[in-house]
Amino acid sequence: MSVEKVKQSYSDVQKEKIFETEFLPHINSMYNFAYRLTFDEDDAKDLVQETYLKAFRFLNSFQQGTNAKAWLFRILKNSFINDFRKKSKQPPKIDYQEVETYYNSDSVDVSMTTDLRVETVQHMIGDEVSNALNALAVDFRTVIILCDLEGFTYEEMSKILDIPIGTVRSRLHRSRNLLKEKLQTYAKSMGYNK
Amino acid sequence: MATNLFNWLKQSVLGRSSCKRCLELLELITDEEASPEEVKHFHNHINECLPCYESYNLEKSIKEMLQTKLEKKQVPDDLIQSIKLKIRNNL
Numbered sequence: 001m002s003v004e005k006v007k008q009s010y011s012d013v014q015k016e017k018i019f020e021t022e023f024l025p026h027i028n029s030m031y032n033f034a035y036r037l038t039f040d041e042d043d044a045k046d047l048v049q050e051t052y053l054k055a056f057r058f059l060n061s062f063q064q065g066t067n068a069k070a071w072l073f074r075i076l077k078n079s080f081i082n083d084f085r086k087k088s089k090q091p092p093k094i095d096y097q098e099v100e101t102y103y104n105s106d107s108v109d110v111s112m113t114t115d116l117r118v119e120t121v122q123h124m125i126g127d128e129v130s131n132a133l134n135a136l137a138v139d140f141r142t143v144i145i146l147c148d149l150e151g152f153t154y155e156e157m158s159k160i161l162d163i164p165i166g167t168v169r170s171r172l173h174r175s176r177n178l179l180k181e182k183l184q185t186y187a188k189s190m191g192y193n194k
Numbered sequence: 195m196a197t198n199l200f201n202w203l204k205q206s207v208l209g210r211s212s213c214k215r216c217l218e219l220l221e222l223i224t225d226e227e228a229s230p231e232e233v234k235h236f237h238n239h240i241n242e243c244l245p246c247y248e249s250y251n252l253e254k255s256i257k258e259m260l261q262t263k264l265e266k267k268q269v270p271d272d273l274i275q276s277i278k279l280k281i282r283n284n285l
Contacts, residue, residue: 016281027274031267031269031273032267035267041267041270044267045270048269049276049277049280053277057284118251118255121256122259124263125263126263126265129259133260144260149260149264153227154225172221172225176221179256180256183256
């Protein structure tokens with residue numbers, strides 16, 4: 001999956017075929033991921049386009065028949081961090097306190113801190129869920145999207161994000177606790193959970 | 195009243211090592227990353243432990259909520275064409 005791997009040398013016909021059959025089928029997931037990172041339709045379009053053009057340019061680093069979706073997501077994530085966030089008009093929304101608390105706690109805490117109930121969760125509507133997810137800092141939001149929405153394995157996530165599997169697990173755990181807190185706050189404000 | 199009882203139960207299991215192990219496995223189970231032995235251990239435990247069973251249901255319902263309730267955007271029609279055009283010009 002990494003760019004340092006053995007280079008292939010595909011013909012133009014092969015390149016077009018790989019692009020059509022292995023890359024383009026993931027465009028729906030890619031666009032939704034991009035939108036959840038940028039919160040803007042035009043930015044999401046640009047990011048997806050940039051990702052696909054890069055993927056094509058570096059196609060010789062891709063081994064046919066391997067995990068194209070993870071490879072594309074990795075390029076998209078890196079494009080977002082390296083180029084896109086700098087160019088974007090919007091400053092990144094980061095809750096530094098959250099990030100700091102997270103990086104200062106290296107142990108995975110096992111706790112049942114939430115009073116959130118299954119019935120409350122089941123009553124939530126799309127906008128409420130979306131607001132809670134979008135309120136998370138981008139690193140936390142990303143692992144939830146990759147794992148719960150896109151169904152990537154821990155190992156795939158580790159490659160997409162360039163972090164060890166242990167970090168994937170602890171970041172997921174932390175992200176889910178933060179999401180529960182947001183949902184809980186929301187539920188309280190709506191008078192659920194009495 | 196029921197909530198108080200539930201909270202009391204929750205507190206009381208925090209100190210139990212079998213529950214601690216169970217909660218460590220929780221996300222591995224819902225993410226389908228646990229080994230067969232871990233899955234077995236986990237299900238044996240939640241069969242007889244209500245608070246852990248509740249935690250499992252909550253974790254599962256949040257995952258389901260994310261999968262079913264978030265709006266999925268349609269890719270704009272012109273995006274694929276625009277990408278293909280740019281690539282063809284590069285070949």
